[in-house]
Structures are given as C-alpha cells and as structure tokens.
Amino acid sequence: xxxxxxxxxxxxxxxxxxxxxxxxxxxxxxxxxxxxxxxxxxxxxxxxxxxxxxxxxxxxxxxxxxxxxxxxxxxxxxxxxxxxxxxxxxxxxxxxxxxxxxxxxxxxxxxxxxxxxxxxxxxxxxxxxxxxxxxxxxxxxxxxxxxxxxxxxxxxxxxxxxxxxxxxxxxxxxxxxxxxxxxxxxxxxxxxxxxxxxxxxxxxxxxxxxxxxxxxxxxxxxxxxxxxxxxxxxxxxxxxxxxxxxxxxxxxxxxxxxxxxxxxxxxxxxxxxxxxxxxxxxxxxxxxxxxxx
Numbered sequence: 001x002x003x004x005x006x007x008x009x010x011x012x013x014x015x016x017x018x019x020x021x022x023x024x025x026x027x028x029x030x031x032x033x034x035x036x037x038x039x040x041x042x043x044x045x046x047x048x049x050x051x052x053x054x055x056x057x058x059x060x061x062x063x064x065x066x067x068x069x070x071x072x073x074x075x076x077x078x079x080x081x082x083x084x085x086x087x088x089x090x091x092x093x094x095x096x097x098x099x100x101x102x103x104x105x106x107x108x109x110x111x112x113x114x115x116x117x118x119x120x121x122x123x124x125x126x127x128x129x130x131x132x133x134x135x136x137x138x139x140x141x142x143x144x145x146x147x148x149x150x151x152x153x154x155x156x157x158x159x160x161x162x163x164x165x166x167x168x169x170x171x172x173x174x175x176x177x178x179x180x181x182x183x184x185x186x187x188x189x190x191x192x193x194x195x196x197x198x199x200x201x202x203x204x205x206x207x208x209x210x211x212x213x214x215x216x217x218x219x220x221x222x223x224x225x226x227x228x229x230x231x232x233x234x235x236x237x238x239x240x241x242x243x244x245x246x247x248x249x250x251x252x253x254x255x256x257x258x259x260x261x262x263x264x265x266x267x268x269x270x271x272x273x274x275x276x277x278x279x280x281x282x283x284x285x286x287x288x289x290x291x292x293x
Contacts, residue, residue, distance in 0.1 A: 031056040032072040036081035038064060054086060087200030088112060089138070094242055100126060116142040117208065117242065118157055124178045143208065144179035147171075151187030151216055158185060164195035164206055171199040172254050181239070184209035187216070190228055197236055206239045211246050228252075 020109070040047045053070040055063040063070055072078070090114025097103075097116045106114055116123055119142040127140040147170060148158040161167040171182060182200040184193060193212040200207050214227025230250035233241075234238045241247065 017159060027056055028075070028077040028172070030062075030073050030076035032070060032076045032078045033081050033086060034067055034070075034078060035083055036084060036086040038086050038197065041053045046084075050083065052086075063292065074175075091115070092138075093240070097142075100135065100137075103130075103135065107136065108137045111138050113139040113141070116140060118146055119144045119179055119181075119183075120157075121177070141181065142179065143181040143183040144174035144177070146183045146185050146209070147188060147192070148185035149187045149189045149192055149215070153186040153210075161196070162189060164191045167192040167196040168199045171203065172198050175203045175205060177206070181206045183211055186210045186213050186216070188212040190214050193228065207237055208239045208242065210242055211250055233257070 029202055033056075036054060037048055037050050038054070042051070051067065052065065053063070053067040054061065055070050055072055055076075089112065090110050091113040092106065092111045093113075093115040093279045095114045095116055096118050097114065106112075114275050123140065123142040126135070127138075127142060129135045130137045130140055145159040146155075146157065147161055147167065150153055150160060154160070159170055161166050161170050167188075174182065182205045184196060184198065188196070190212075193214075197207060211233045212228050213221075216226075217224065220226060
C-alpha cells in the first residue's frame, strides 16, 4: 500500500500527528494508529474492517491489520482512533494558494496534497519548508508564474510573453528557479505558445493550463474561430486541461472550432463526438507526481 498521507475522519489524527511532529526536532520514526476502521478500495465491494491498526514507519505504511500483530517499537507515537474511519489523504489538484495561513484549512478538511497553479517564488520556499517538517501543511506542488500574452484574459499575476524568444527565456528562467511545471493561458500567441511548449518539453517540465487561443482579432470567437484551434492542443502533451468550461467552450462549439456558434447542434465539434484516450485529462487524484520525480 503506497499511500503516504492518512487522515482520520473529522478528528484528523494525521493533523494532530503533523502538529506534534512539527514541534519536535525530527518526526517520530514510527506512528501507530490503533482502533480504526479501514476500507479496502481495491475490493469491488469496498470491504471495511473494524478494530484495525496501521503502522507508519519512516513515513511509509509498514503494516495494516489486526492490532495484536502490529510490531511497533517502544518509542512509537501511539494514537487511538476511537473507531473512526481511516482514509487516504485527499488531493486538491487545482488551487491558488496565496498565503501560508491557508495550509491548516486544507489539513482540517483531509487534503494532504495540493497543486498550486499560479506560482510565485514563495511557493518553492514554502514547499521545501513543508517537506522538511518546519511547518504543518499538505504536500505542495506548484507551477511557475502563469505564461500569457496581452489580451482580454490577462491578469496582474501573469508573466507576459509575446513571441518565441520571450517565451523560451521565460521557461528557462522558471526551470532555473526550481519550477518543474509550466502553466500556459488563453491569450498566448501561437509563436509564444509553441516556443514555450517546446522549451518545456526539452527541459522535462510538465505542461498544464488553459487551452491557448492565440491573438483575438475582430469577431473572435463568436463569428470567427480562435487562431489556435482546440484540436491542435489535444496532442501537445498536456498533463491536464484546466476547467470543465474549457472543454465545454472549445470542444462543443461548432464546425471544428472554425464556424458556428456555441450550442449549434448541427455542427458539433468532432471532439464532442468521439472519445479521447487518456492523454488529456481533467485534473484528478493520483495523476500528479512530485516535481523532478
């Protein structure tokens, strides 16, 4: 069983353990959770087992089963689950984390991994502090600053690039700073997007974000198509396309994204009529890996 982070129902014993560990010079080598109910999600019937013990050793699950067979050391930290249900920690794979003060709220709701998609330098430092046990918080994955070009969707926290050289330089700078995930945004020009995509691939960075649309001329998008068609992006190796509305807006508009208004049933986008096989996914638990891993 490869689950690394565990929480206990509404009491969240893992939060108690994290707070206790943060107050020590080093985390306890062993943590024994006793008298818990576990659910076997690999079983089609989701079988559950009461009065179970779980032993964490050096941050890994070493044993799950009957309490009498749990071989914990004499210095193990022992917590009584009082019969509550033990679950794997939840993953929230699209957040915008603005302050360290938010971390406790994630833990309090059972979220033990978050994926921040508007990176700033403090996110890299905060992720390292969490990994070192200096602050209690969920495992923090982060993109770098959002790459975008000028246009109607530009925001103050975006890093603006307009052409290929600017985009490549921005990606290289993010990689050098320690980011391993690149987020692209709607207004990116074709030249900037393609350069950023290729540079990220060359550096081994994950690619995620909104479907780039290119520069918007008069009549776009209702009377004229986006400069970058939705189907062009689908095979570009995105880790995820963020937001269901991105798929609804682009994938369901008419005429291969090149004509027709949204909701035109006579000219549904071909993407809406066929199934895609796994390369482009909605953000979901279990997909994201540790940066650099």
